[in-house]
Amino acid sequence: MDQDKLQLQLMRSYLENTQINMQIAHYTKVGVNWRTNNRMPNENRLYFIREGEGWIHIRGKDYSPRRGQLYLLPAGMRLSYAPVVENPLGKYWCHFSATVGDVNLFQMLELPHWIEVQDERKLEQQFEELIELSSGSQVTAPLRIKSILLDIISEYIEQSDDQLHLTAMSSTSKINSVLSYIERHLAEPMTVEELAKLVHFHPNYFLHYFKTMMGLSPIVYINKKRLDKARRLLSTTDMSVSAIADEIGLELYYFSRIFKKSVNLSPTEYRKASGKVYIDGDEVWVEGE
DNA sequence: AAAATCGGATCTGACCTGGA
DNA sequence: TCCAGGTCAGATCCGATTTT
Numbered sequence A: 001m002d003q004d005k006l007q008l009q010l011m012r013s014y015l016e017n018t019q020i021n022m023q024i025a026h027y028t029k030v031g032v033n034w035r036t037n038n039r040m041p042n043e044n045r046l047y048f049i050r051e052g053e054g055w056i057h058i059r060g061k062d063y064s065p066r067r068g069q070l071y072l073l074p075a076g077m078r079l080s081y082a083p084v085v086e087n088p089l090g091k092y093w094c095h096f097s098a099t100v101g102d103v104n105l106f107q108m109l110e111l112p113h114w115i116e117v118q119d120e121r122k123l124e125q126q127f128e129e130l131i132e133l134s135s136g137s138q139v140t141a142p143l144r145i146k147s148i149l150l151d152i153i154s155e156y157i158e159q160s161d162d163q164l165h166l167t168a169m170s171s172t173s174k175i176n177s178v179l180s181y182i183e184r185h186l187a188e189p190m191t192v193e194e195l196a197k198l199v200h201f202h203p204n205y206f207l208h209y210f211k212t213m214m215g216l217s218p219i220v221y222i223n224k225k226r227l228d229k230a231r232r233l234l235s236t237t238d239m240s241v242s243a244i245a246d247e248i249g250l251e252l253y254y255f256s257r258i259f260k261k262s263v264n265l266s267p268t269e270y271r272k273a274s275g276k277v278y279i280d281g282d283e284v285w286v287e288g289e
Numbered sequence B: 001a002a003a004a005t006c007g008g009a010t011c012t013g014a015c016c017t018g019g020a
Numbered sequence C: 001t002c003c004a005g006g007t008c009a010g011a012t013c014c015g016a017t018t019t020t
Helices: A002-016 A120-136 A141-159 A174-183 A193-196 A205-216 A218-236 A241-247 A251-265 A265-271
Strands: A018-029 A037-041 A043-050 A055-060 A062-065 A071-073 A079-083 A090-100 A113-116 A274-281 A281-284
Touching: A002 A174, A018 A120, A018 A141, A037 A281, A043 A120, A055 A174, A071 A141, A090 A141, A120 A141, A141 A274, A174 A193, A174 A205, A174 A218, A193 A205, A193 A218, A193 A274, A218 A241, A218 A251, A218 A265, A241 A251, A241 A274, A251 A265
Parallel strands: none
Antiparallel strands: A018 A090, A037 A079, A043 A071, A043 A090, A055 A062, A055 A079, A071 A113, A274 A281
């Protein structure tokens, strides 16, 4: 139960810190020599099948790609594929990297290798746009490409919701044990040294390690989590500010200071404002959930 | 009067750098 | 992956002020 919540938070942490980059995108009708055997690519691949037939083998399973399916073939997994010669595949495809720190996102998240595409028209347009952008010269092309890729991957993840979970590698991974330790000990003071001990790293090395994985230093990350929790408590409970400060392991004066610094409102101001939205400068009260 | 906020001064430990 | 050293941001203390 609680374990599920933790898993969800970890997955969100990973996604929040994912860096994505596309290497190449194209449409190809494959030839007879479209085949590989047991290769381990170091880029992730998306295949959006438009026509024909083929054979893909990954992680011990055979797949027969057909029109309307979107394949996600993660880097670092043994991959084989071959065409069906009489009726070769036509597919949009792209190579990309998606990393959390220096680890491939798909080594942390377990996903099915293909999904049935809901909106083929839309995905087709997205691929067309990827192809156009990658050959074009707009300044904003890198941003647009990222945003499209993120959208495609979001759709993919959402659609595989029931099969989505952390991989064994990730749940035993060092960073994961640190993150879950942090989640469980938000109310207590934590030091870098004690976190480093969890994974048997030297504190200095741990700092570097944490930052490349999470994009933030441990303390900044911890306080961010603390403030997230505080915001939740402020808007969903009537606990006093000091009780909340206590709950997240911060002294009252320090809590209100860093709260204001990050949210620009003091805790009580925030509480008053939460549940209200401002439309054209006018305050409008909205029912909370 | 109690709870919450703010600000300044001070100290500690987090974090970085460069090197092994 | 570890270590030493220096810097600066984060954390603490305390008192003054504002808000409820």
